[in-house]
Amino acid sequence: MNNYSNIPLQASNNGADEYILNMGPQHPSTHGVLRLVLKLEGETVKDIVPDLGYVHRGLEKLFENRAYGQIIPYLDRTDYLSAMNNEWAYVMAVEKLMAIEVPQRAEFMRVIFAELNRIMSHLLWYSAYGMDVGALTPLLYAFREREEIIDMVEAACGGRLTHNYYRIGGFRQDLPKGFFDMLKKFISHFNDKVDEYEALLINNVIFMKRAQGVGVLKKETAINYGVTGPNLRASGADIDLRKQDAYGVYGRLDFKACLRDNGDTWDRCKARMAEMRESLKILKQCMDMIPEGEVMAKVPKIIKPAAGEVYTRVEGPKGEVGVYIVSDGTEKPYRIKLRQPSFSNLSVIKEITIGHKIADLVAIMGSLDVIIPEIDR
């Protein structure tokens, strides 16, 4: 007899046409190895339980045995679509702990790479989302632009996905020659490309019918579940850490948080598309404002922060990326806790999918933009 004991749901036997469907860990639209156990009636979702932990690597425990400088490459492997945002959150925490002043040029570079990463992440979301809703062509178009960004980032740090570029106190190396030419070229045509994306998928009537009014996430629910990022802003909450905390040099830049009202799947998509355009604006400003100078602060060779605790957060493409460090004054951290957005963003799925169809579940899952290694860590 098969062992069904690990299925956390039971179909009721009182004559209702209910059945349990195991979606994942191997499924084309669970974006990696997420397992969803569904209780269905026909095609309608009656209950849903996400089952996590298939790529758990114990990163937080690993950190306790690493020197502060060695932790950065591991952070690339949580949210691998926007590695630099994770790095930034961590690096900022250590800098805060050691009271290191980062040079201005490095601060601008951080913004540039964070925004490039944001566009990269949103582009991948767009292409994967196209696949989720059955349109196969957006993938290729979005990857064309993503490739351009990756080439830029590769020229700067040598890595395409796992960047490992930010350092405690600034940057490993200054920008490569010709970087701004590449950036300028990218900025000059990307807006048109976003228009194309919208015409191809987001404004398509088939997609609009599928997305509008589906998976409505109310503002209160979103806040209660700790949802952050574009998902929260699509629900109408004006929370953008780049505005609120104004970390780095975001305070000096002119941009707006992309708010939407309804909080349905379509709004979440629109919010991301708008965010790409805003990121482009930020990049444009950074390109004009970036000063010359050093990119690395004076940092001791052996990083040994004083005992204490610190929590820093940045606005990643998926939401609030937070790093909590407890230092006991040695070379290695006593404890590091990562607060990453996908976990809380996924937790809301039960609230917003029940009563919808399987096809909607896929669309909603995609619109939440979760990434599994970030959930499991």
Added chain:
Amino acid sequence: MDFKKLLWDLFYDTGKPLSQFYAWAHNLWMQTGLPGFILDVFFQLVIAVVIAVFIALNAIWIIYYERKFAALLQIRKGPNRVGPFGLFQTVADTVKMLLKEDINPDKSDILTFWAAPFIIFAASFGVFLVIPFGNGLIAGDVNIGMLYVLAISGLAVIGILSAGFGSNSKYSLIGGLRSAAQVISYEIPMVLTVLAVVMLAGSLKMSDIVAAQTGNPLKWYFIPQIVGLVLFLIAGNAEINRGPFDLPEAESELVSGFITEYSGMKFAMFFLAEYTNLFLTSALAATLFLGGWQGPFLPPVVWFMLKTYFIVTILMWARWTFPRIRVDHLMAFSWKILLPIALLNLLITAFLIKVI
């Protein structure tokens, strides 16, 4: 015999030499004193083999064409490794399919599981009987041609259902049930649009429908029936579970729908049937609306293929552009939008025929 004349006839009036050949063979056969039906059965077998070979070759080409066309839309290159321009990619894929293990899922219903690919393939195979490829180049010009097409192509849903049921997989079952609902709902607007054409032509016979459109492109039915053509393409695309209507397969939702559990040659049969159906729907659209094999200068078969592939291209274009429709929208689209328009189209057509 005039060789030049024969060649001309073979290309431009294929029916004549073929029937002459049949009459000649029949005479010869009758002199032996054996019963005549044996010869007929033999000829039918030959025709069936010819159609089967055509299906296989056409599928190899059409799959390659789709992959190349998709690549064109997606700014990539498509298959270009196996053979010149990747032409033998499909052959290589087929060989791979043949070598794959043939998996039977645990607790699957063996009979339905095995029958499904054959039913689906047989349904698309049967429709070839009445497709007029050229002037007289039609396997069996039955006088209820169009009705026959609708009846036989409707059989495919049984295959899909039995595939969904027999696989013992919930994904397959959902896919099969979706397909049943979809095919039945889209049959109605399709029948209504076909009916408008049949009314114009005054016959269900395929050769009559083609003949009624004459060689003049202005008299082809896509001009009075432009709405009908669009409706037919949408409904036909839904019938064959492709493009934005690929819900029974729905990769991101149901893994692969009713073909999730299939592998090896059985999977290849589904694949073959899918592309054959694509060709058939396009061929029907070309016959009903674009004047069939008629056209100036070029031989009828070439015209027929050109028109068919034109429609195939349009269907592929839609497939590689649009996202998938949700299942309840699919139903609503059929019953709330397509059906009223089809009815209106039929009414207006009937009215115009009466008046003019």
Added chain:
Amino acid sequence: MIKYVSEIIKGIISLMQGLGVTLKHAFRKPITLQYPDVKADLPVRVRGRLVMPIDPEKNDNRCTACNLCVKACPNLSIRTEKVVEDGKAKPKAAKYNYNLATCMFCNLCVEACPFGAIIMSEEYELAVRDKSELMIDLVAEKYVLKGKKEKYFLTKYKEE
């Protein structure tokens, strides 16, 4: 009724827009790079696998087996052994075992090296048939750099 019709028309327009986008792309050049035949031009900072190139001036590698890279490596991918002569350890590497299987290409070892003895090469096709081949002795390998990376290495990571 008007709403019904206008919605249909709006829908058709949006569908046409989508078709237009794909049609436009049909006339654009493919972006495919025919990978094994054509390889991308990599920037000089690219991080392939670790190598210890021969310095043409010394005709030998620059490593002194100081173990700073070993300490910098987060994954313990590097082990070194010093040359021992007459029972005394010399500042020269006899063995430099680099475990490609655990390396995560973070470049921290290269940054740690005070002599510029190691560098991440342009090699990225690193699949092997046997696991044991992933254990590489960089000293015995006597790697010779070519192209952009060579200049980068000789000038101690200076870009022109």
